[in-house]
């Protein structure tokens with residue numbers, strides 16, 4: 029018997045998920061906040077954070093939208109988002125690929141690293157676009173692993189070659205679950221096709237930082253069983269790679285994060 033969410037490889041129920049959310053927050057929250065500030069977030073805004081994962085973006089939105097605003101945080105597993113703070117936060121179970129739009133319209137809808145994993149991305153995007161108030165903004169941020177497929181941009185020895193081979197295995201696992209590994213680059217076109225105006229996009233990715241090491245180790249630990257079961261790596265290789273990460277021998281980059289935003293006319 030398969031569960032409806034067998035498609036999502038990095039499920040939140042695993043202990044590594046919390047570490048991954050903290051690392052994602054350290055790596056990408058500054059850029060996410062900059063984008064949302066530029067869109068003009070203000071007290072009173074109604075915001076919908078989709079696939080919230082951890083609590084950091086949700087709590088920050090609650091702070092910015094203020095006591096007169098609304099922040100709806102949804103996920104297929106809300107156990108981490110439930111830690112979000114702020115009186116205006118409502119955390120709700122919702123599958124954006126299957127469930128209908130929530131009640132009320134939104135001034136801002138944000139989803140980071142979510143659509144790339146959702147098999148019915150077209151339906152999810154329709155639900156988001158329909159849920160915007162006139163003038164409301166949709167900000168989508170998604171990885172494009174095919175655009176920059178490496179863990180180590182500078183592959184100068186066997187440690188870096190192993191890291192890049194494991195990343196390639198990780199991509200195979202994602203693709204087998206229906207992830208679109210070239211999704212990020214499509215976002216501007218998809219926003220226009222959804223009827224949004226004033227579409228802009230940019231991209232960002234860290235090349236090395238302490239949080240990059242944390243994310244790399246937590247992700248490899250998370251998918252270790254799947255990598256070995258699929259014959260993409262041995263336990264010995266994974267142990268060696270984790271030692272290399274811990275020893276600071278790698279500069280583990282992430283995939284590029286493409287941020288694209290558009291406004292409902």
Ligand SMILES: C[S@@+](CC[C@H](N)C(=O)[O-])C[C@H]1O[C@@H](n2cnc3c(N)ncnc32)[C@H](O)[C@@H]1O
Pocket residue numbers: 036038039040049052053078079080081082102103104105122123124125126139140141142145146
């Ligand atoms: C890679 S995490 C990103 C979490 C957070 N947005 C961030 O950037 O730190 C992906 C999140 O999307 C959620 N997710 C996956 N499929 C979903 C779906 N169909 N509907 C809603 N959330 C989903 C997962 O449970 C997980 O919390």
